[in-house]
Amino acid sequence: MAPVVYLFFLFCGLMPLALCVPSIGSQPEQVHISYPGVRGSMVITWTTFNETDSMVEYNLWGGKLFTQTAKGNSAVFVDEGPEMRKMYIHRVTLSDLRSGATYVYHCGSEAGWSDLFFFTALNESTSFSPKFALFGDMGNENPQSLARLQKETQAGMYDVILHIGDFAYDMHEDNGRIGDEFMKQIESIAAYVPYMTCPGNHEWAYNFSHYRSRFTMPGQTENLWYSWNIGSAHVISFSTEVYFYLDYGLDLLFKQYKWLKSDLEEANKPENRAVRPWIITMAHRPMYCSDDDNDDCTKFESYVRLGRNDTKPPAPGLEDLFYQHGVDLELWAHEHTYERLWPVYGYKVYNGSTDEPYVNPKAPVHIITGSAGCREKHDGFIPKPRDWSAFRSTDYGYTRMHLINSTHIYLEQVSDDQSGKVIDSFTLVKDVHGPEAWL
Numbered sequence: 001m002a003p004v005v006y007l008f009f010l011f012c013g014l015m016p017l018a019l020c021v022p023s024i025g026s027q028p029e030q031v032h033i034s035y036p037g038v039r040g041s042m043v044i045t046w047t048t049f050n051e052t053d054s055m056v057e058y059n060l061w062g063g064k065l066f067t068q069t070a071k072g073n074s075a076v077f078v079d080e081g082p083e084m085r086k087m088y089i090h091r092v093t094l095s096d097l098r099s100g101a102t103y104v105y106h107c108g109s110e111a112g113w114s115d116l117f118f119f120t121a122l123n124e125s126t127s128f129s130p131k132f133a134l135f136g137d138m139g140n141e142n143p144q145s146l147a148r149l150q151k152e153t154q155a156g157m158y159d160v161i162l163h164i165g166d167f168a169y170d171m172h173e174d175n176g177r178i179g180d181e182f183m184k185q186i187e188s189i190a191a192y193v194p195y196m197t198c199p200g201n202h203e204w205a206y207n208f209s210h211y212r213s214r215f216t217m218p219g220q221t222e223n224l225w226y227s228w229n230i231g232s233a234h235v236i237s238f239s240t241e242v243y244f245y246l247d248y249g250l251d252l253l254f255k256q257y258k259w260l261k262s263d264l265e266e267a268n269k270p271e272n273r274a275v276r277p278w279i280i281t282m283a284h285r286p287m288y289c290s291d292d293d294n295d296d297c298t299k300f301e302s303y304v305r306l307g308r309n310d311t312k313p314p315a316p317g318l319e320d321l322f323y324q325h326g327v328d329l330e331l332w333a334h335e336h337t338y339e340r341l342w343p344v345y346g347y348k349v350y351n352g353s354t355d356e357p358y359v360n361p362k363a364p365v366h367i368i369t370g371s372a373g374c375r376e377k378h379d380g381f382i383p384k385p386r387d388w389s390a391f392r393s394t395d396y397g398y399t400r401m402h403l404i405n406s407t408h409i410y411l412e413q414v415s416d417d418q419s420g421k422v423i424d425s426f427t428l429v430k431d432v433h434g435p436e437a438w439l
Ligand SMILES: *[C@@H]1O[C@H](CO)[C@@H](O)[C@H](O)[C@H]1NC(C)=O
Pocket: 025, 049, 050, 051
């Protein structure tokens, strides 16, 4: 008897039988998909614990299964906890997908295949009207919104999911097993629609290595900052954490700022903004909030909003940059609450008009949606909201966003505590985009 097998029986003698099934290291798990920002493509990402090939077999929905094969590769990822657990993160890019067509796939290798999943290739038309679910701060424990999101996603209600930072709580815990469990939990969503992310503070461990290694976002920045296009929108994802974890490199903050500036300049070129008039940002820690927890956003001098002057050189904030480049909508999380703001810039409200504040607003609109559910439960609000706060809720839940067309975006907040009731909604209407919209 090989020593490994012998040890296995010794160990299992003391355990209930169900726990004794040895894990098959070549079995794919934690399957999730993302849009790599290239027309007609989708990336499938998964994990194995033994080294295997990386293959996806797929075909159009309704056709003969597995007639097409795509190959990719895997990267070794080692958790830096005491056990130094090692895993293989596989990535395969499917290309030449038909815009708006649904595909059936499985992934793995000749040593083991995943379940069967399906996804719809992004409709590449600029008049496509995608539907999003968005939220932050969803953990392995107490993920209140997950069940409803699973059902709605599999029923085809969403084209894309945006997870605005703070995953698993925390992916590195228990030698990375919490990360594995979380990625398995979200497979029921993330294997069906592109699951797009940004880093949050709970990903801090080992210089964000779990976050950087487990996801596959567009660009070459290990998922830290990137942008992509969908329908009439240009979506920018970035890291607010570069303002807080300076030990990992102040240069990251400046690199990101420089990239944000050039990305916004590019998106604002008249020929680009004409076809993608909406600029939407997503990042974890908000510039504004009326929570009572003393976080960055509760301070007038928020680092994210105004920057830091205790660094050398001083670090620029983001409110001016976004305002100057006519960002329309800013999506945030981190606070375990939902809050909608009136159009705001420099702590001042700039309603479109008193009757219709969101029709041609004169400043960006912010939404904070970090109440998907995690072990840290809810946050609380200060009793008296400031005048830029339009609506607040401490219910668990998530946000739906429908990018209707070049002038209309509809958003609504779903309460999980109230069995899926929509507790807030509004339509952002803009006939003019870009900095000239503020005039
Ligand atoms: C699978 O990985 C485990 C842990 O790294 C290792 O002990 C085992 O030998 C591997 N099995 C095969 C078939 O490579």
